[in-house]
Amino acid sequence: MPEFLRFSDPLVQRIVYGAAAFAVIVVVLRVIVAWRERRRSARIRKELQRDYDKVRLQQEEIRKLAGQIEATSSTPRITGFAITRQIETVFSEPRASSVSAVELAKALAAQKGANAIINLQTQQAPNGKWFASGDAVVVKVIGRRKPPEDTPESESK
Secondary structure (H helix, E strand, C coil): CCHHHCCCCHHHHHHHHHHHHHHHHHHHHHHHHHHHHHHHHHHHHHHHHHHHHHHHHHHHHHHHHHCCCCEECCCCCCCCEEEEEEEEEEECCCECCHHHHHHHHHHHHHHCCCCEEEEEEEEECCCCCEEEEEEEEEEEECCCCCCCCCCHHHHHC
């Protein structure tokens, strides 16, 4: 043992060993706390990623369903379509923009079996969020003919 670590007084030895033990305990505790913090951060990142993926899938499903709506109108009629059945009124949840509120209303109507929305309205709440509402209906096309197909006979004339 080096000369500077040899203490003849037992009290000094106890103080030095106690200080060394305290330093070791502090270092070990800091390592444990840092390890726990890393684990907690990793768990939070995983939860956030799961939530993000869930929201992204919901948004994709909303876009897919909204794409099934053939027509919308802010009036009780849709030009070129005949309303065959009214399903029910749909109301969107609060959204950040009017476009996303309308998209959600379309998705809700499609879930209920509609292919169009009439009386579509958007409103902005005092908190800045947007709502959309309208009547989900089933429509059919009227008065439209299919364009004539190009045939070899019509081209030769």
